[in-house]
Amino acid sequence: MVQVNDNFLKLKAGYLFPEIARRVNAFCEANPDAASRVIKLGIGDVTEPLPPAIVEAIHKATDELAERGSFRGYGPEQGYDFLRNAICDNDYKARGCDVSADEIFVSDGSKCDSGNILDIFGSNNTVAITDPVYPVYVDTNVMTGRTGEADDDGRYAGLVYIPVTAENDFSPALPEGKVDLIYLCYPNNPTGTVASKETLKQWVDYAKANDSIILYDAAYEAFITDPEIPHSIYEIEGARDVAIEFRSFSKNAGFTGTRCAFTVVPKSLKGTTPGGETVDIHPLWNRRHCTKFNGVSYPIQRGAAAAYSEAGKQQIGELVSFYMENARLLREGLTKVGIQVYGGVNAPYVWLKTPGGATSWDFFDTLLEKGNLVGTPGSGFGAAGEGYFRLSAFNSRANVEEAVERFTQSLG
Numbered sequence: 579m580v581q582v583n584d585n586f587l588k589l590k591a592g593y594l595f596p597e598i599a600r601r602v603n604a605f606c607e608a609n610p611d612a613a614s615r616v617i618k619l620g621i622g623d624v625t626e627p628l629p630p631a632i633v634e635a636i637h638k639a640t641d642e643l644a645e646r647g648s649f650r651g652y653g654p655e656q657g658y659d660f661l662r663n664a665i666c667d668n669d670y671k672a673r674g675c676d677v678s679a680d681e682i683f684v685s686d687g688s689k690c691d692s693g694n695i696l697d698i699f700g701s702n703n704t705v706a707i708t709d710p711v712y713p714v715y716v717d718t719n720v721m722t723g724r725t726g727e728a729d730d731d732g733r734y735a736g737l738v739y740i741p742v743t744a745e746n747d748f749s750p751a752l753p754e755g756k757v758d759l760i761y762l763c764y765p766n767n768p769t770g771t772v773a774s775k776e777t778l779k780q781w782v783d784y785a786k787a788n789d790s791i792i793l794y795d796a797a798y799e800a801f802i803t804d805p806e807i808p809h810s811i812y813e814i815e816g817a818r819d820v821a822i823e824f825r826s827f828s829k830n831a832g833f834t835g836t837r838c839a840f841t842v843v844p845k846s847l848k849g850t851t852p853g854g855e856t857v858d859i860h861p862l863w864n865r866r867h868c869t870k871f872n873g874v875s876y877p878i879q880r881g882a883a884a885a886y887s888e889a890g891k892q893q894i895g896e897l898v899s900f901y902m903e904n905a906r907l908l909r910e911g912l913t914k915v916g917i918q919v920y921g922g923v924n925a926p927y928v929w930l931k932t933p934g935g936a937t938s939w940d941f942f943d944t945l946l947e948k949g950n951l952v953g954t955p956g957s958g959f960g961a962a963g964e965g966y967f968r969l970s971a972f973n974s975r976a977n978v979e980e981a982v983e984r985f986t987q988s989l990g
């Protein structure tokens with residue numbers, strides 16, 4: 579028989595969300611009257627419709643494809659210039675970042691890119707992740723054979739885990755030894771916390787000193803409200819030489835179902851061959867992207883570009899503010915009943931300390947039974963997430979207000 583990639587068998591296969599669904603279903607079957615009352619604050623998916631400026635651009639581009647004269651087939655794999663230039667001008671030049679349009683690779687998602695990037699790196703690199711963490715970084719390392727087996731806490735042998743908890747103010751300590759690849763995500767999913775310029779500077783300096791590369795996921799940059807917090811790692815001097823940045827239209831512009839994102843791979847980024855020869859990273863990613871990807875659809879790229887029009891910026895701003903008001907309501911409601919909350923100021927996630935020292939899953943059950951509310955147990959994002967719980971601000975206002983009401987009743 580054909581051998582499988584047995585690295586996949588090491589995965590703690592999709593435990594978190596199926597287990598949440600299992601518990602919610604069991605609760606609804608046992609309590610049919612409460613079933614319709616259940617409010618889900620667990621999932622990191624947007625709820626509000628696409629901004630009108632984006633919808634209009636997608637419609638118009640679709641009409642172009644309906645005419646022989648303006649029809650387009652395959653576009654450039656890296657993305658159309660109209661979008662790469664708009665990204666470059668608005669997300670980078672406007673913030674004083676030294677990034678050029680041909681360093682931007684348009685794609686169908688940051689989830690995909692943050693996993694696919696491993697294609698261009700050797701499998702002997704040491705990989706560091708924060709704990710808790712977006713599970714994609716871990717699982718894609720497992721799939722590509724960069725780890726050993728998981729222990730009982732779900733920690734894989736071979737990965738360097740850097741805990742981020744209230745004890746260290748959610749600021750990951752620099753690794754003691756040398757690591758090669760470092761995943762950082764700011765604003766952070768799941769903790770909703772951010773990194774200051776000073777903190778990021780320490781990471782860039784570490785990466786320079788150790789010839790490491792930082793894989794920087796900035797999918798939530800649009801949710802930053804504090805003007806002192808950097809939106810891009812390239813706001814930090816020297817980052818061009820040590821960092822790849824992932825960005826997405828999913829959370830700011832509501833593209834989770836539409837699909838468009840981009841990755842920045844600076845031309846000054848270098849790696850090495852096993853023999854010690856220095857190699858440019860940019861052409862490797864270009865080769866990978868062009869061989870395994872055929873571009874984002876033209877109407878969707880037009881829609882993404884409309885995110886940078888005056889109307890688009892205004893509408894996205896309103897969308898982001900809407901979710902951040904949800905986050906504020908959640909934060910304040912929880913604080914009022916004496917729960918310690920983190921995040922939710924520069925990110926659409928509220929990370930809370932479970933009251934009374936409950937485990938993440940015990941708190942999940944309590945919240946479901948007493949308030950008919952569903953959130954995400956922190957332990958599902960990593961061992962150091964035990965005793966924490968994530969609530970998402972992606973929801974309707976009515977649901978958030980009702981949820982706050984129920985926190986007050988069931989936990990107060």
Ligand SMILES: *Cc1c(COP(=O)(O)O)cnc(C)c1O
Pocket residue numbers: 622686687688689690712763767795797825826827828829833834838839
């Ligand atoms: C939602 C999210 C993304 C975006 O993924 P897409 O594939 O672009 O939808 C990236 N990183 C993190 C941490 C996320 O939560």
